[in-house]
Amino acid sequence: MYTSDLFKKWIIDHQNDDYQINVESEQTIKLTTSYGEATIQFTDVTNGTIVEFNIISYKNQEVQFYLHFELNDENHAHQLYDEMIETLIGLKDKKTTRVLLSCSSGLTTSMFADNLNSVVEMLGEDYHFDAVDYSNIYEQVENYDLVLIAPQIGYMLKRLQESLPDKLVLQIPTATFASYDAIGAIKFIQSEIENYNKEKKEEQVKKCHCCKKSNKRILSIVLSTNRAQTRIYYRVYDKSTIIDQQTIIKASLDMNDLYDIIDTVLLKHHTIDVIGIATPGIIKDNQHLRSSIDGRDQDIKNEFEKKYHIDVFIYNNANAAVVGFSLEHEEYKNIIFHSQPFGFGVGGQGILVNGQVITGKE
Structure with missing residues (x-):
């Protein structure tokens, strides 16, 4: 050993x-x-x-x-x-903080970006600035740490913040942009980054809204992928109370990562009654087909049940999300949940019609 x-x-x-x-x-x-x-x-x-x-x-x-x-x-x-x-x-x-500036045409922010790059080089600060017109923000933003938009497109701020929840999106103060005040802009960015990181640390762990009570000990696993990294979220529920939770963060993912999670949870908690896994890809009869993780067709349910002797249930992630939302909002019977991994051209949808999940043709 x-x-x-x-x-x-x-x-x-x-x-x-x-x-x-x-x-x-x-x-x-x-x-x-x-x-x-x-x-x-x-x-x-x-x-x-x-x-x-x-x-x-x-x-x-x-x-x-x-x-x-x-x-x-x-x-x-x-x-x-x-x-x-x-x-x-x-x-x-x-290590360099990359900042994407944007305005309606990209012209004025391009000049401001050049000014900012000259100033940070002189100050020895680890920043780099680029600029694009607003129609190209989504195509370029993956490679940047934060987005600064010019005051003339300030009406887009809320929309960008909602659609880019993992990025810091800010509007350049009007006076700072009008005077091309590079020092003022850098101080503004540093202050906002500090506040942003502080707020993230102070975020409280979300409470569990368990609509359906259970007397079982359940391990719930959710796989999430994008071009930047892969994450696996898991929680252990004991009679509907969270007793353990963690997020695995890696550049890539394979099935051994799921085995590592289950092995570790069993070492810590000894017994698990049920394992539920929500994953991208096509699910048929609890068999995971055309995996977006490693490209293979794999019968996850039977493999895990054979090794651990625990009931295992596999769900498409978008379908699992729409069902979870419907349990918390029983007033809605018809729901479409769209999952769009950042950096990918194709997403997935969970569709609920009259309270029933639509799975489509095989």
Whole structure:
């Protein structure tokens, strides 16, 4: 069996010039760079060891990578470690805060962007500014950390904020833009970023609205993908009360990540009665077809039930979302929920007609 002592020794032996390793305790190892920090946490439980990988970017203090797994397979542990290292080193290319400016034609903001780039270079600030006309914002925004729109298209601010919930979207103060006050604009951006990050940290965990009470212990897993990263959200409910929840953040995803979640949850909580999985892709008779995760056709239900001897239910993510919404809003019987992963041209829809999910032709 692969032990935590062997894994720790392997980690220390694989140090290189890209990061510095600090062994803080028997349970914690940290890998530091000038642009981010990775933490490796070892937690001993009754029947094994849980390992957690976590990466924080210094640019915005946000989690860029997180996963956990049961330590029992050497090759699997090394593979996940290498994936974490790739993400940590990749932060070097993302340390500059990229700002996208936009106005009706892109002309005035282009001149302002040139002015801003000259000033930040002189000040030694890690920012880069580009400009586009407003019709191209959605095509370009994926590669930027925040969006600044000119006052003349301020009417678009609310719409952009709603359609880009993971981006900071701001309107340039009128006086700042009219005078091309680059110093004032930079101070405005820095202040707004600080407030934005503070508000995100202070957001309370949303309460569970369990419309249907259950006496079972349920593991609920939701897979979400976009071009930037992949996330897996999971919660453990015990008699409709949340007793555990976490978000796995990775650059890519395969089925082993689901096994790692289930293995870790079972190590911590010992028993699970039901597993529910909401995932992109086509679902037929609880068999996951044409997976958007790894492109394979895979019978997730039977594979998991065979290994864990737990009832497993698989749902299309858009269908699961529309059903969840309908349970909280019984006044609506006809609902369309559209899921559009950022950076992809094709999304999915969950459709409820007269209270019934429409699944379409096979």
